[in-house]
Amino acid sequence: MSERFQRSVRIARSPAEVFAWHERDGAFERLTPPWEKVKVQASGGGIRDGGRVELKSKIGPMWLSWTVKHFDYREGELFCDRQISGPFAQWEHRHRFESDGAGGCVLTDDITYELPGGKIGAKAANFVAARLDRLFTYRHAVTKADLEIAPARTGRAVISGASGLIGRALVTFLRTQGWTVDRLVRRPAKAPDEISWDPVRTTVNWPSEYACDAIIHLAGAGIADGRWTQERREQIGRSRIEGTRTLVGAMRQLATLPRVFVSGSAIGIYGDRGDTLLDETSPRGEGFLADVCHEWEAEAESAATLGVRTVKLRTGLVLTPAGGALGKMLPLFQLGLGGPMGGGRHWQSWVTLDDWLRVCRHVIETDDIRGPVNVVASEPVRQRDLANVLGAVLNRPAMLSAPGGVLRLAFGQMADEALLASTRAHSAVLADTGISFLHPTLEKGLRHVLGKSSTQP
Known part of the structure; x- marks a missing residue:
C-alpha cells in the first residue's frame, strides 16, 4: 500500500x-x-x-x-x-x-x-x-x-582538521553559505579542493598564485582519545603547536595575506575554577590543558604580528551525537545507565555544533572581533544538571553516578582536567557583538541534536 x-x-x-x-x-x-x-x-x-x-x-x-x-x-x-x-x-x-x-x-x-x-x-x-x-x-x-542568517560576506577559506568532527561540519556549512572551501590534507592532494601540508616538516604546498580570505586551523590530536601517557601528552601539545607554526609561516609565502586567521583553542585554558564566572579577560588557569592552550594561542598570535586579524576560539563542550563527549555518553544514557560524574557539582560550559558553526562564521565576517572568544552558550550548567536533562530528553533515568575515584583510576589525569574540572564560562565578546544562539538552553540544544521534540518518545 x-x-x-x-x-x-x-x-x-x-x-x-x-x-x-x-x-x-x-x-x-x-x-x-x-x-x-x-x-x-x-x-x-x-x-x-x-x-x-x-x-x-x-x-x-x-x-x-x-x-x-x-x-x-x-x-x-x-x-x-x-x-x-x-x-x-x-x-x-x-x-x-x-x-x-x-x-x-x-x-x-x-x-x-x-x-x-x-x-x-x-x-x-x-x-x-x-x-x-x-x-x-x-x-x-x-x-x-x-x-535566515544575515547575508554572508563570502570568499575563500582554508581549513585544517577538515576531516575531524567539527571540521567536516564546517566545510559543508560554509559551502552552503556560499564560501569556497579548500581542505588541508596530510598526503598528496588528489581533489581540486585539497592542499597538501606537512606540519612536521612545516610545509604547505600552496597552488601557484593562491589567495584566500580566511585560514581556519582546527587540526590537533584528540584530547579524550586515550589516557594521557607522556607520549600522548607530547602528541596533544606538539600537534597543535607545530600545525599553528606551520600555517603562520606559510602565510608569508602568499602574495596577499588572508583577512583573518582563526585558530582553535579551548576553555580548558581556564583550568578548574569552581564557581567563578569566566570571560575572555579572565586569567589562565593551571594544569596540562591550560598550558597547552596557552602555548597554542601564543603561537597563533604570531599571525597578528604579520598584520592578520587573529581570533582564538576557546571552545566548550560541543554537543553532537556524532562524536565527542556526547557521543561517548549516549550509549549508557540510552540504556538508562547514565548519571552525573564525580558528584556532578562542577560546571560544564557547552554549545551545540550548529551554534559553533554560526559563531565561526560570525567571527570570520566581523572585522572588529580579534583575540580570544569563548564559544559557549550563555547558560553553563552543573554536570549533574546536564545528566538529568539528557536523561529527561531521552526519557531514561539518569541516577547511576560515576565516582571521581573510579574515573581517575580509569583515565588518570585526564579525569581531573577533562571530566571533573569546573569551568563556568560565558562570552562577553559574543554578547557585545549581538549574535543570537539558536539553542540558548541545554534542553533545547539536546532536543535538536538528538531529534527529540517534546512530543517524541
Missing part, C-alpha cells in the same frame, strides 16, 4: 534563494541529522535531471544501500528524486519551492513511498512515518536557520 508524508516550512527568503541553497555543494551532508549514520558512496549531476546519489544508511545493525536519481528539475520551483534501488518497494520525493506572497518561501517536502513485504512490511508503517517526522523536523529547522 502506498504511503504519503508531507511537511512544509516557511523561510524568510525568496524561493530562488532557497532553491539555490539546495544546489550548493554540501547541502545533502548539511541536512543529514547527526544521529543518522549515512555514507555517500558516489554522487554526480547535482539535483538536475539525471543526477544520482549512491549511499549507505545504517538501520539497526545493518547497512542498507540506496540509489536515487533526480528528475523533473525546474529551476527555482521544483526538483525530485526517485529510488532506483534501495530499502523501499517504491520511493518518490518532490521538493517544492513556492512564494508565500510576502517575499518568503514555503518549502514543501512531499514523499510517496511503499514498504516492501506486503502486509508484513506494512506493519512497519508507523515506524517509518515516525523516522520521517524526526528527519524532516531536523532538516527544516536547519534549512530555515541557515538561510
Whole structure:
C-alpha cells in the first residue's frame, strides 16, 4: 500500500534563494541529522535531471544501500528524486519551492513511498512515518536557520582538521553559505579542493598564485582519545603547536595575506575554577590543558604580528551525537545507565555544533572581533544538571553516578582536567557583538541534536 508524508516550512527568503541553497555543494551532508549514520558512496549531476546519489544508511545493525536519481528539475520551483534501488518497494520525493506572497518561501517536502513485504512490511508503517517526522523536523529547522542568517560576506577559506568532527561540519556549512572551501590534507592532494601540508616538516604546498580570505586551523590530536601517557601528552601539545607554526609561516609565502586567521583553542585554558564566572579577560588557569592552550594561542598570535586579524576560539563542550563527549555518553544514557560524574557539582560550559558553526562564521565576517572568544552558550550548567536533562530528553533515568575515584583510576589525569574540572564560562565578546544562539538552553540544544521534540518518545 502506498504511503504519503508531507511537511512544509516557511523561510524568510525568496524561493530562488532557497532553491539555490539546495544546489550548493554540501547541502545533502548539511541536512543529514547527526544521529543518522549515512555514507555517500558516489554522487554526480547535482539535483538536475539525471543526477544520482549512491549511499549507505545504517538501520539497526545493518547497512542498507540506496540509489536515487533526480528528475523533473525546474529551476527555482521544483526538483525530485526517485529510488532506483534501495530499502523501499517504491520511493518518490518532490521538493517544492513556492512564494508565500510576502517575499518568503514555503518549502514543501512531499514523499510517496511503499514498504516492501506486503502486509508484513506494512506493519512497519508507523515506524517509518515516525523516522520521517524526526528527519524532516531536523532538516527544516536547519534549512530555515541557515538561510535566515544575515547575508554572508563570502570568499575563500582554508581549513585544517577538515576531516575531524567539527571540521567536516564546517566545510559543508560554509559551502552552503556560499564560501569556497579548500581542505588541508596530510598526503598528496588528489581533489581540486585539497592542499597538501606537512606540519612536521612545516610545509604547505600552496597552488601557484593562491589567495584566500580566511585560514581556519582546527587540526590537533584528540584530547579524550586515550589516557594521557607522556607520549600522548607530547602528541596533544606538539600537534597543535607545530600545525599553528606551520600555517603562520606559510602565510608569508602568499602574495596577499588572508583577512583573518582563526585558530582553535579551548576553555580548558581556564583550568578548574569552581564557581567563578569566566570571560575572555579572565586569567589562565593551571594544569596540562591550560598550558597547552596557552602555548597554542601564543603561537597563533604570531599571525597578528604579520598584520592578520587573529581570533582564538576557546571552545566548550560541543554537543553532537556524532562524536565527542556526547557521543561517548549516549550509549549508557540510552540504556538508562547514565548519571552525573564525580558528584556532578562542577560546571560544564557547552554549545551545540550548529551554534559553533554560526559563531565561526560570525567571527570570520566581523572585522572588529580579534583575540580570544569563548564559544559557549550563555547558560553553563552543573554536570549533574546536564545528566538529568539528557536523561529527561531521552526519557531514561539518569541516577547511576560515576565516582571521581573510579574515573581517575580509569583515565588518570585526564579525569581531573577533562571530566571533573569546573569551568563556568560565558562570552562577553559574543554578547557585545549581538549574535543570537539558536539553542540558548541545554534542553533545547539536546532536543535538536538528538531529534527529540517534546512530543517524541
